[in-house]
Amino acid sequence: MSVRSEALQWAQRICARTNPEPHQLLEIPADAGMEEAQEAFHKAARILHPDLHRTTLTPEDLEVVTTAYAKVAGAYQEFRSQRMTTTRMRPMHIGPTAAPAPRPIAPPTDGPIPTRTTPIPKSAHVVPETTPSAASSAMSSKALIYYRKAELALRRGDLRGAMLQLKMAIGADPASTFLRSALGEVEAEVAKQLK
Amino acid sequence: MSVALGIDLGTTNSVAAIATSTGVEFILGPRGDRVHPSVVAFPSSGGVVVGADAKRYRLTEPQHVIHSAKRFIGQNIRSPLVQLAMTGVRYKLVEGPNQQPIVVVRDRKMTMPEISSNVLLHLKRSAERQLGQPVKEAVITVPANFTDGQRQATKEAGRLAGLDVMRLINEPTAAALAHGFGRDRQELVCVFDFGGGTFDVSILRINNEMFEVLASDGDFFLGGDDLDRALAEVLAADFTRQLRVDPRPHAALMMKLMMGAEAIKCHLSENDAAEGEIDGLDLPGGVSGKLPFSVTRKQFEDLVGGYTQRTIEVTRQVMAAAGVSPRDIGDVLCVGGSTRIPVIRRKLAEVFGREPNHTINPDEVVAQGAAIQAGSLTATLSAGTGMGARDAVATAGHSSLATGNRTLPMGVAKRPVLLDVNPATLAVHTAGGFTERLLDKNAPIPIERTRVFTTARDNQQRVEIDCCRGENRKYVENEPLGTLVLEDLPAKARGDLKIEVSFRVDADGILHVRALDQQSGVRQEAHLQVLGAPSTSDSAAGAE
Ligand SMILES: Nc1ncnc2c1ncn2[C@@H]1O[C@H](COP(=O)(O)OP(=O)(O)OP(=O)(O)O)[C@@H](O)[C@H]1O
Numbered sequence: 064m065s066v067r068s069e070a071l072q073w074a075q076r077i078c079a080r081t082n083p084e085p086h087q088l089l090e091i092p093a094d095a096g097m098e099e100a101q102e103a104f105h106k107a108a109r110i111l112h113p114d115l116h117r118t119t120l121t122p123e124d125l126e127v128v129t130t131a132y133a134k135v136a137g138a139y140q141e142f143r144s145q146r147m148t149t150t151r152m153r154p155m156h157i158g159p160t161a162a163p164a165p166r167p168i169a170p171p172t173d174g175p176i177p178t179r180t181t182p183i184p185k186s187a188h189v190v191p192e193t194t195p196s197a198a199s200s201a202m203s204s205k206a207l208i209y210y211r212k213a214e215l216a217l218r219r220g221d222l223r224g225a226m227l228q229l230k231m232a233i234g235a236d237p238a239s240t241f242l243r244s245a246l247g248e249v250e251a252e253v254a255k256q257l258k
Numbered sequence: 259m260s261v262a263l264g265i266d267l268g269t270t271n272s273v274a275a276i277a278t279s280t281g282v283e284f285i286l287g288p289r290g291d292r293v294h295p296s297v298v299a300f301p302s303s304g305g306v307v308v309g310a311d312a313k314r315y316r317l318t319e320p321q322h323v324i325h326s327a328k329r330f331i332g333q334n335i336r337s338p339l340v341q342l343a344m345t346g347v348r349y350k351l352v353e354g355p356n357q358q359p360i361v362v363v364r365d366r367k368m369t370m371p372e373i374s375s376n377v378l379l380h381l382k383r384s385a386e387r388q389l390g391q392p393v394k395e396a397v398i399t400v401p402a403n404f405t406d407g408q409r410q411a412t413k414e415a416g417r418l419a420g421l422d423v424m425r426l427i428n429e430p431t432a433a434a435l436a437h438g439f440g441r442d443r444q445e446l447v448c449v450f451d452f453g454g455g456t457f458d459v460s461i462l463r464i465n466n467e468m469f470e471v472l473a474s475d476g477d478f479f480l481g482g483d484d485l486d487r488a489l490a491e492v493l494a495a496d497f498t499r500q501l502r503v504d505p506r507p508h509a510a511l512m513m514k515l516m517m518g519a520e521a522i523k524c525h526l527s528e529n530d531a532a533e534g535e536i537d538g539l540d541l542p543g544g545v546s547g548k549l550p551f552s553v554t555r556k557q558f559e560d561l562v563g564g565y566t567q568r569t570i571e572v573t574r575q576v577m578a579a580a581g582v583s584p585r586d587i588g589d590v591l592c593v594g595g596s597t598r599i600p601v602i603r604r605k606l607a608e609v610f611g612r613e614p615n616h617t618i619n620p621d622e623v624v625a626q627g628a629a630i631q632a633g634s635l636t637a638t639l640s641a642g643t644g645m646g647a648r649d650a651v652a653t654a655g656h657s658s659l660a661t662g663n664r665t666l667p668m669g670v671a672k673r674p675v676l677l678d679v680n681p682a683t684l685a686v687h688t689a690g691g692f693t694e695r696l697l698d699k700n701a702p703i704p705i706e707r708t709r710v711f712t713t714a715r716d717n718q719q720r721v722e723i724d725c726c727r728g729e730n731r732k733y734v735e736n737e738p739l740g741t742l743v744l745e746d747l748p749a750k751a752r753g754d755l756k757i758e759v760s761f762r763v764d765a766d767g768i769l770h771v772r773a774l775d776q777q778s779g780v781r782q783e784a785h786l787q788v789l790g791a792p793s794t795s796d797s798a799a800g801a802e
């Protein structure tokens with residue numbers, strides 16, 4: 064069988080599954096280990112990867128192969144994270160009880176629907192309420208660079224990175240009480256997460 | 259037969275190349291150079307000038323010379339880091355539609371993709387002239403940590419330049435491809451990419467033709483530009499002290515100091531001290547001044563210590579994320595001009611217990627990898643044809659198989675398979691203000707995952723799906739990406755409606771979100787509109 068038709072048949076098999084388990088997409092036993100999963104994923108990459116078929120398949124067939132490969136990659140990710148958390152999670156994608164509910168958006172009555180109820184703050188809650196420009200106008204420009212990077216780290220959820228940046232900011236501007244209180248808050252948040 | 263171009267669209271410099279069965283051919287600038295400054299000038303005399311020639315206008319009319327556009331492309335102009343980067347440029351940037359930065363030169367307004375498209379068009383035309391045939395297709399590289407918006411905007415730039423962008427690939431991955439292509443290696447490599455505006459580290463496992471990224475991270479606001487600015491500030495303070503004028507409000511003066519700072523920085527990569535004076539500094543009163551300087555390498559290293567330390571921190575984090583230790587790494591590849599700084603190489607040697615690879619060319623390796631990928635996607639190239647980085651010898655524009663004293667195995671033609679990764683965790687907002695992760699950072703792309711969600715209330719006929727980027731459990735602590743709305747859903751008891759939400763990150767690293775009511779088939783398919791990215795309808799028109 065040619066690589067091309069092997070890939071296409073494989074892809075069609077993958078796409079035909081409804082609500083599949085990760086191991087089914089990877090075509091390995093339910094109790095398989097990480098090594099088997101990795102091997103299965105690598106095999107898919109060598110045969111199914113859409114780049115290998117770009118010039119030989121029709122656009123429709125290429126889309127099937129791409130979708131199938133993307134699903135196998137998704138299954139591999141899920142398998143990996145399941146194995147990392149020792150207990151196997153309940154599958155999320157079946158019945159309503161297991162599924163997380165989207166937050167209720169519409170009002171309980173049939174009245175007009177507000178487009179958005181929760182305003183989204185710009186940055187993480189650990190940042191003091193002062194606006195950066197007000198707080199930072201007094202800072203040295205070097206400290207400001209670090210402070211802005213700390214903000215970015217916070218937005219990315221990288222508390223340690225934020226701590227590091229804030230410490231460097233304090234190094235550049237030791238007199239700033241603003242920076243110290245910001246660091247204090249981040250440190251408290253880290254301590255909380257460690258618990 | 260058409261050729262496909264590989265393009266490294268850099269913050270400071272761009273490089274383009276094609277891969278043929280005999281080697282890699284670089285696209286040369288007017289003076290035969292492989293490196294093209296990513297600079298676009300709109301001189302008062304009229305016209306658009308790109309590349310090395312554009313750089314000449316930096317001193318005479320700095321406000322008409324657009325450089326470092328990559329720092330702004332696909333960005334939200336309100337973001338603090340963008341605001342900070344704006345202090346480093348002398349041209350005018352204003353807020354445009356969708357909070358995107360717009361360049362203003364005289365009465366002309368241009369989006370960032372339009373600016374970058376000038377650089378790409380310049381490369382395309384140079385390539386067509388050099389190769390004597392039309393060039394349509396291209397692979398463009400982007401920093402591994404580029405967001406969805408930045409990637410979309412880069413593709414848009416390619417489109418505006420008349421290129422069919424077959425693929426965006428990550429710069430470190432391209433470097434690894436150039437290094438390992440056609441060599442039948444099995445090794446772990448660390449690619450450390452420190453350029454003019456961005457910093458990336460990737461850990462890859464190379465297994466023959468397979469290039470698998472295990473983890474990648476970086477900072478798209480950390481590069482040589484930042485080091486220049488730090489040094490220029492010191493020079494500006496000296497200037498104020500010695501000449502009793504604050505140079506900071508004066509565009510031309512600051513540009514001169516930035517250029518002086520860059521020259522000092524590069525000098526210090528080869529020497530222990532830099533001494534001299536910056537002259538031709540035109541003071542407001544019409545007098546010409548000069549600024550003596552004396553900087554030692556040690557002083558410079560201390561000044562930029564925060565930045566260099568950050569690159570090392572990120573390198574350690576990425577290794578942890580990849581689950582590898584420094585001893586496992588077979589080769590450390592230094593990419594980008596800023597890796598010429600000795601303290602960087604010294605710190606890397608400390609981390610890895612060995613010197614970084616010396617054989618690759620930090621300026622060219624990314625474009626080389628892009629060219630290989632372009633050739634492989636168009637099936638004009640296969641392994642065993644001598645495209646590896648070591649075969650790129652410094653002839654004018656050509657790296658051929660015959661040079662280099664080495665024959666490569668002309669084995670079975672195998673196309674390289676790049677397994678790149680998703681740069682950030684992507685999630686949706688769920689009840690209680692939490693997030694449900696769909697795609698993890700560092701998961702292989704292209705990737706797709708589907709989750710089924712239910713409604714939280716009886717007769718809920720409308721559902722909004724807020725998407726965000728970030729690792730946090732709480733929704734508000736992440737970066738919002740946009741909202742998908744499903745309306746006119748059938749009235750059902752809570753929990754009875756099943757809504758399928760699919761996230762797909764394509765091979766370019768761009769996110770597509772789809773939502774579907776499983777029973778009624780009400781389907782909402784939308785491309786998320788990311789703030790700062792060009793909206794699908796506007797380009798030049800939207801900016802006017
Ligand atoms: N010898 C040197 N010592 C120190 N820095 C150098 C040296 N040579 C070049 N650089 C710096 O390298 C940077 C340019 O590197 P490079 O061309 O790799 O960046 P780029 O590809 O344009 O940017 P990016 O990849 O971040 O988008 C500039 O900041 C330049 O000052």
Ligand SMILES: [Mg+2]
Pocket residue numbers: 266268269429453454594624
């Ligand atoms: Mg670069």
